[in-house]
Amino acid sequence: LAVSHVERVGEVDGAGRSWHAIFWATGKRYSYRLYAGPPGGRDPTTRLYRHHAHSSPLDLEAMRTTAAALVGERDFRAFANKPRGSAPPYEASALGTVRTVAEAAVVDEGGGCVRLDFVLKGALYKMVRNFAGEAATTS
Numbered sequence: 001l002a003v004s005h006v007e008r009v010g011e012v013d014g015a016g017r018s019w020h021a022i023f024w025a026t027g028k029r030y031s032y033r034l035y036a037g038p039p040g041g042r043d044p045t046t047r048l049y050r051h052h053a054h055s056s057p058l059d060l061e062a063m064r065t066t067a068a069a070l071v072g073e074r075d076f077r078a079f080a081n082k083p084r085g086s087a088p089p090y091e092a093s094a095l096g097t098v099r100t101v102a103e104a105a106v107v108d109e110g111g112g113c114v115r116l117d118f119v120l121k122g123a124l125y126k127m128v129r130n131f132a133g134e135a136a137t138t139s
Contacts (some may be wrong), residue, residue, distance in 0.1 A: 026121065027120060028122070028123075029119050031115055031117050031118075032116040033116075034051050034052075034114045034115075034132075035114075035115075037112025037113075038112075041105075044111075051136075053114075060108055060114065062138045063114075063136070066134060066138045067104035071104050072100065073098060073099070073100070074100075076099050077097035079126075079134075080124035080125055080127050081130070097124060099120055099124065100121065101118060101123075102119045103106065104116075114123075116135055116136075117139075119135060
């Protein structure tokens with residue numbers, strides 16, 4: 001690995017006490033990785049980081065259609081889970097269950113590997129995990 005040049009930081013200025021990483025974030029990218037090839041073909045170093053989708057091959061066009069339907073401002077109550085032994089998390093939230101999904105993409109990484117990307121400012125409890133499950137089951 002060769003590095004052609006190195007960037008250097010000359011000065012750092014504090015953001016101030018009023019800035020907060022969570023409250024001032026403009027969005028988050030959630031990525032879920034799937035593998036849809038034969039069981040012996042998966043890279044063993046990614047087994048903990050890539051779900052093995054047993055319905056191979058995946059229908060990427062159907063997954064893209066499902067992902068595109070999630071884009072926009074909608075009430076995502078049906079995609080939320082509640083933590084065990086507690087009230088649904090959206091009841092305590094001032095935002096309720098309406099969220100805006102800015103982007104949803106299904107990326108073919110080759111070799112049976114697929115990445116699902118969702119961009120939104122904030123999600124309900126396990127909402128994006130349920131998005132990924134819904135997209136994977138449409139194939």
